[in-house]
Amino acid sequence: AKIKRVKGPYGKVHRGFLKGLTLVWSEIREVIREWQIHGQSVWVTGHSLGGALATLAVAAFGEEAKPIHGLYTFGQPRVGGKTFARNFDLEYQARTFRFVNNNDVVTRVPPRNLGYRHVGTVLMFDHAGILQTDLHFWNHFLDRVVGRIEDLGKPGTDGIKDHNMA
Template sequence: MTEVAFDHAATAYGLPHAHCLAQAAALAYHDADEVAARTAAWGFPMSRSFRVAHRPPFPLEDTEGFVAASDRMIVVAFRGTEPAELRDWLSDANAAQVPHSARRGRVHSGFAQALDAVYPELHEAVTAARTDGQSLWFTGHSLGGALAMLAAARMYFDDPDLLADGVYTFGQPRTCDPELATAYDEAFRGRMFRFVNNNDIVAQLPPEPLYRHVAAEMYIDSQGRLRDKKASFLGGAADRVRGHTADLFAPGADGVRDHFIKSYLAALGKLAG
């Protein structure tokens, strides 16, 4: 894994910080020992991994991630999953919604259940670590991005003192209905940055109009350039993939290659200089 230098005094958006948080999202795929060693090298003396196993018929094996803390910064990172494992979960038939815990719109039922499983432990870890008003950051790739976004929303709506300084996600799917997306955008304006790498298939699902992405989208085009793209750019693509999900999730498909965390790391590494 590439060495990065976290700026523990960061309080605002920046590409070097985005690259660091993408590295943290990638680290969430590793075991607790690797997490502890790597975060210590990044200047976080405290780390705490969390993992809760799910029982069938729930389609995911577990929900996991970590909390890392220094005296100036706390990072919460969620593990993602392989695109093929998300295929059926993000289809029309399985994209059922349930009320959000803060009673602000509705959210994908599977994402809600996955977050519910770890939320008490996560909340305790964050509040225990935040002893001196440290900045608070959430990150994740793929499913991990969806969980990072929802965890940040839940913490803030439950306790406004836990408003994240930033939420950076990479290849996250749509997670919620327009009502919750609007409430989220109002609360996290200037704090949420949702990176989408070119044709990333997961970022195009579940389909609109029941689901809507939150802002702000940071689109990495086919030339590796970063552009602000409106959600409507990918909205039409979601309609085109409806009913053809299996083919687009085939190994080697462009949308799958663009989804891999290593693709995000490579692109952001170049952009961050």
């Protein structure tokens, strides 16, 4: 089944994520604008769906030329297509940090083969819980395999347990 993308800030984005942001956007925008009027720095964060919504909120503020100082997400799904990711990263890549916990399955949906892409700089906790910044494909792949092997015979699956970030 195709996961529908619709026009959003900076390009096409996941319809459900944009709908979720739209439900709370007026209240969020009002609070953040008030903070900005008083000179406060705004940093945005979220986990899982909250990370997707945080990313869309930052993009929406970017289109309104409102400064956001940084974005930190944990276990975030992909939010939009190539155009969205490119446009978002042009403005925010140096201030966007996306944390992934080893085999967290949520970070791999919606799938790339449906045109979805991640944004920002990825930082990954490996199978031992050590934060890695050098994420060459082969090293990342091998670490995921080690995480799965170490998890064999334990209750639950590695991909779901890793989403808890614990």
